[in-house]
Amino acid sequence: MNPEVDSKLSKLKQVVEDILKEASQQGATSAEAGVSATSGTSTTVRLGEVETIEHNNDNGMGISVYFGNRKGSASTTDLSPQAIKDTVKAACNIARFTTEDPYNGLANADEMLQSQPDLDLYHPWSISIDEAIELAQQCEDAALTEDKRITNSEGASVNTASGFHVYGNSHGFIGAYPSSRHSLSCSVIAQEGDDMQRDYWYDTSRVAGEMDSAKAIGQKTAQRTLARLNARRIKTRTSPVIFKNELAPGLMRSFIGAIRGSALYRKSSFMLDKLGEQVFPEFVTISENPLLPRGLGSAAYDGDGVATQARNIVENGVLQNYVLDAYSSRKLNMANTGNSGGVRNLAINLSDSSFEDLLKSMDTGLVVTELMGQGLNPVTGDYSRGAAGFWVEHGEIQFPVEEITIAGNLLEMFKSLSVVGNDNHAPGSVNTGSWLLDHMTIAGDN
């Protein structure tokens, strides 16, 4: 690894060690701390002209101290020695008032990551501001010149960020790694008569060179926006629904949210007591792979320092295990799955069917390309959200649709999944294609 990175990481390691020492001196029986430093730029161009240039520089540290089973936490953006003292003191003060909780404490020492693999997450982008402006201009220009109905723009942005992350605890574990993340995004407006529509597209990656070209992103932005023009409402009905590949990750995240330890021990999940049960059709396997090289969600250790590992969460449609961290695994009396901070690089197994094949097998129904609102009840799984997309008949897209809702219950929706497409090319850390669900209720005109 390069010396600059090593030096930056060892500085932050020193901060973590100072924090842990300070916590011990202030009487804590154990402690853990995370420190990060991220910097980057964000360049936005609108209608060909620079709109904003932002220089980002974010530092942060978070500390938890334990006095026996009482816990206190504190955080700050200031990494100075005085701030370390003050922040540890604040955390210790909090711990004087919290209650003994037998499930509190660091994760078990034998679960800590032993040796850290290089997941290849650090690829800083040496792009100058002028080059970033030019790239954003290319992207927006590709959108604006795609069709004369593209009449206005919300701009195109180039973002780049690189950071250093260190976590340590009083088991003696200390983990450190650098990472980078870049993105290129565009949003334009199309107009035809009185109808005005906006849409966007983007790509994001650890490695700048792995993103789609500025031109391709701009063109796709324009095509998505144009396709929405002259959208109509449809009549209230029940019908099959396809969640387009960029929306299917949302369904998977709702599923994961419901099998998180905290939702389960609070008994506020529609997935309560479903371990070992059929929750998806038999063809479904859902997995996480935290160790994926260059993965957007990758990390070798979780928020408690526990080694992460690849695993299947759903096999043959059956729920195999939950998503647990140190606290929730103790509270539920189950094995820790190393998921403090969430799941990393989720994936579902794909079929051989293309998106067009999905349209054909649906024959008549709705393709959803946009969802609005937060209409999910996490306790019951009841789902009702605003939607926009396309109406399909005879296996072909007929016209764009807007100002409708789709409703169902996630338990039933998951079971009614009939095909996952092989169109797994949407950006992000979840690997899935489009989902075809057998039926949902659509509310629109009477």
Add this chain to the structure above:
Amino acid sequence: MNLAADPIQPVIQLASQAILTPSELEEKHLDQVMGKLLSRQVDYADIYFQSSRLESWVLEDGIIKEGNFNIDQGAGLRAVSGEKTGFAYMDEIQLPSLLEAADTACAIARLGQNHIHKLPTNQFTEALYQPLDPLSSMDENSKIDLLKSLDAEARKQDPRVSQVIVSLAAVQDTVLIYSSNGDLNGDVRPLVRVNVNVVVEENGKREQGSSGGGARVALNYFTRDDTALEYAREAVRQALVNLEAVGAPAGTMPVVLGPGWPGVLLHEAVGHGLEGDFNRKGTSAFSNRMGEKVASPLCTVVDDGTLPDRRGSLNIDDEGIPTENTVLIENGVLKGYMQDTLNARLMKTRSTGNGRRESYAHLPMPRMTNTYMLPGESDPEEIIASVEKGLYAVNFGGGQVDITSGKFVFSASEAYLIENGKITHPVKGATLVGDGPEVMSQVSMVGNDLKLDKGVGVCGKEGQSVPVGVGQPTLKIDQLTVGGTEA
């Protein structure tokens, strides 16, 4: 503290002491940094200092499970030239890094003389809230007792209550703003919040309910008049109602919205669409419609940042401009947009004191404060009685709007069927969807019962969250699409 005589100087002094003194910075240093920011062809520049302290506590399973203390401080420097903005921020408030950031920020502008036109700006004349420290406004043991009393109150409402989570948060946000107008402005902004979430269980069926509130006050706000105990009772009541709820209808029907928090309708259907940035760029469904009829004549909607102690209120916005009571829609006619300095300058109008930012690490933009509809003349019971078959929605989760198409949604968390003018049985939360201007023109009755929300609103825009308020009287919308499951 007596602030009646001259409320401004003490607040600015407090803010200066909190932010500049520890860093040994004086006003002459600010002039030096500003000089650097204005060393090119800049139209406007500002330095925004912030020191924010937050304390939060969580009770779960009857025990005080978590507590957290956070300090965040830093400075954001901005240089504006035409439509271009250069921005740099840092979390250390030290002269050398401020000077460096000033260089970075103003690089956006061409070399040459700045174009500063000093505008006389108003100072706020009456403090809307006390510059107090809510974190120390109650001792730790009393905070813990408050949380425990809410847990007990929730559990004693009904034996079906199986889970109670109570949270309390107190923030003191101190800001100091030095703008190229030549003004140094400051504000000390307290904000407190309590929330109660419950799960109820009966025969293996579970439901949730939640309630809460807050304001720019000291923590004893919650112990006066059973204010917070009422959140506990309300959370249980909602959860029990939902336990009985059946599937909501799907389709288009008359909808009656209760008073208060359902005003999230206005926030989504008209509020965002009337923010200056979208209208300057011509990307809002309301663009170029000033003076036109955009709602039924019964509708008058304002954005009012000047209500004492309210969560969405501010003495000054984040550009140092005093907040106002801005009429957005008057008797159905579009009257005004919400502006910050950048968009006001480009639209050749003045700022309405709506320039807000999440923190020093974010750029300001036009944002709402407290957005509500003025009361009408109808009796709320008469409104419900006028509906043959429809939905009565009284509590909501959140909402979202597509500014450009004008389409918006908001999700009910407590709703009932109306049959033959009477409220009958509860139905499961459904998302309501509509077109902003179209729905506003469908408002056919406005109640005489204006209520503001209890102080829980958080508005997100372009990744930035700010506290806001909403409110409205009981409203009848003749046709709105209800996203239930019962087609």
